[in-house]
Amino acid sequence: MNQKYESLFxxxxxxxGVQLKNRVLMAPMSMTAxxxxxxxxxxxxxxxxxxxQGVGAVVTGALVSPNGKLIEHGIGxxxxxxxxxxxxxxxxxxxxxxxxxxxxxxxxxxxxxxxxPGGHILGAxxxxxxxxxxxxxxxxxxxxxxxxxxxxxxxxRRAIEAGFDGVEIHGANGFLMQxxxxxxxxRREDKWGGTLEKRMTLPLEVVRRVKETVAAHATSPFAxxxxxxxxxxxxxxxxxxxxxxxxxxxxxxTLDYIHxxxxxxxxxxxxxxxxxxxRIVMIQERVGDRVPVIGVGxxxxxxxxxxxxxxGVPLISLGHAMVMNPEWVALVQxxxxxxxxxxxxxxxxxxxxxxxxxxxxxxxTPGWFQVVD
Numbered sequence: 001m002n003q004k005y006e007s008l009f010x011x012x013x014x015x016x017g018v019q020l021k022n023r024v025l026m027a028p029m030s031m032t033a034x035x036x037x038x039x040x041x042x043x044x045x046x047x048x049x050x051x052x053q054g055v056g057a058v059v060t061g062a063l064v065s066p067n068g069k070l071i072e073h074g075i076g077x078x079x080x081x082x083x084x085x086x087x088x089x090x091x092x093x094x095x096x097x098x099x100x101x102x103x104x105x106x107x108x109x110x111x112x113x114x115x116x117p118g119g120h121i122l123g124a125x126x127x128x129x130x131x132x133x134x135x136x137x138x139x140x141x142x143x144x145x146x147x148x149x150x151x152x153x154x155x156x157r158r159a160i161e162a163g164f165d166g167v168e169i170h171g172a173n174g175f176l177m178q179x180x181x182x183x184x185x186x187r188r189e190d191k192w193g194g195t196l197e198k199r200m201t202l203p204l205e206v207v208r209r210v211k212e213t214v215a216a217h218a219t220s221p222f223a224x225x226x227x228x229x230x231x232x233x234x235x236x237x238x239x240x241x242x243x244x245x246x247x248x249x250x251x252x253x254t255l256d257y258i259h260x261x262x263x264x265x266x267x268x269x270x271x272x273x274x275x276x277x278x279r280i281v282m283i284q285e286r287v288g289d290r291v292p293v294i295g296v297g298x299x300x301x302x303x304x305x306x307x308x309x310x311x312g313v314p315l316i317s318l319g320h321a322m323v324m325n326p327e328w329v330a331l332v333q334x335x336x337x338x339x340x341x342x343x344x345x346x347x348x349x350x351x352x353x354x355x356x357x358x359x360x361x362x363x364x365t366p367g368w369f370q371v372v373d
Contacts, residue, residue: 001333005302007100007309008332012056014256014292018165019054021097023309024329027296027319028059028103028168028227030074033355038063038076040085043261043355050353051322054329058169059259059317060089065148067122068106068176069115071356077102077155079127082125090163099165101223104155104210106148108176109137109185122148124179124186124193124202127326130234145192145202148176152206156213166223169206172261173229176266177203181246183236196242200249207253223256225294230260230279231270240269240279244286251290258283258293258317265297265308300342302332320369323362326352343370 001009012020033044052058057290063069076082086102093100109123113135122144123137140148154170159167160320171177179185180202186193192201213223228246232238250258266278280295287293296315299305302323307314321328324341331339349359362369 001335002302002337005147005306005332005337008302008329009028012292012314013327014166014221014223014259015254016166016223016256018099018223018256019221020099020315020331022054022056023315024055024305025101025294025315025317026051026055026058026315026322027317028061028170029319029323029358029369030071031355031358032071032073032361033357034073034075036072038074038078038082039090040075040082041355044075044355045088045092046353047355048089050326052093052100053096053327054333055098055318055322057101057165059101059103061103061105061170062086062155063106064104065106065151067148068111070107070111072112072115073343077104077158077162078151080158083158086158086162086164094163094165099223100163101166101168101225102159102162102164103168103170103227103279104152104159105170106151106176108142108179109134110174121177125188127185127187129174139188142190142192149202149205149209153209155363156210157217160214160217160222165221166225166256167210168225168227168259169203169210170228170363171203172225172227172259177206178229178238181242182238183242184232184234196245200246204253207250208256211254223259225259226250226253226255227259227261230262230283233270239271240282245280247283247287247291251287255291256292258287259317260293260295260297262297265295265299265304267297278311280312280313284311288312288314302337323349323352323354323369343372344347346371346373 009022062075090100111121113119121137128134128136181199230243238253268276283291294315296317
């Protein structure tokens with residue numbers, strides 16, 4: 001191994017006691033390859049198993065509630081009948097030393113009315129997503145909010161029983177937790193919304209209940225992380241000022257990490273072109289001494305990752321790089337980093353074990369991956 005990449009392979013221990021063998025994680029992604037009820041399939045198992053060989057942890061997403069369903073074929077963790085498949089997944093991820101972390105999500109107003117019971121999607125307020133034909137969600141009652149909190153708790157119990165090493169609460173990418181934090185989608189004037197502090201109420205309550213569940217059920221170290229998107233494009237919408245305040249509060253919740261969701265690691269704030277500093281670095285400087293920050297976004301090569309780690313951000317998650325290079329970590333560790341691909345060949349689907357629907361999304365979404373003939 002080239003000595004300049006040594007920083008990638010330093011171990012890291014989270015506050016819960018979960019030990020990561022290196023600083024590289026596989027970022028969560030949805031492949032739309034599960035059974036109709038959220039059952040894990042063999043093609044998904046093969047995809048994750050191939051990519052778990054070298055990373056410190058694999059993060060995979062799973063639905064916590066039938067009322068939050070976005071896609072027909074996403075992994076579920078909303079029913080005990082799904083435990084056998086989830087157990088197969090954790091075994092496949094962990095057998096070579098990677099930790100298995102499941103990201104818990106609820107679509108809220110992003111959910112598909114055709115896939116949720118009764119056809120009525122839920123949200124913080126009756127404000128539709130900004131896209132043509134989007135359904136207007138039903139504003140959740142107190143009872144429905146309490147039900148969602150319990151669903152996150154039960155999903156955490158299932159994660160423990162399935163053998164995962166941790167859960168990540170999905171508060172990014174427009175999902176339900178973000179919907180409650182955002183002034184764009186949360187127009188409530190009760191304890192769940194109104195002021196910035198009240199818009200944090202649901203995310204913080206979910207964190208509390210998840211941690212309670214871990215304390216009650218986990219018999220070995222079990223991590224709890226939280227993922228955020230630092231900004232929204234719309235006005236009103238989440239600003240960097242909002243997010244820096246929120247991460248201050250999250251840093252006091254004894255979380256194992258805060259995982260940032262951005263397209264580009266080095267991108268500065270969208271609303272202020274005069275600030276050139278990376279939003280991830282801004283968050284690291286704000287709370288990195290209290291809670292580990294996971295950076296992500298357009299990092300493809302080991303040089304990219306080393307440069308990101310040099311900012312002080314202790315952990316990096318890779319998405320595109322892992323899709324294109326299942327053995328990314330092994331290639332770096334064995335001194336074969338020149339073999340790492342930064343483009344995706346149209347003939348590589350079988351070799352990379354990418355499920356059909358996910359492959360179609362990759363190859364037919366302009367600009368998402370750099371696809372070559």
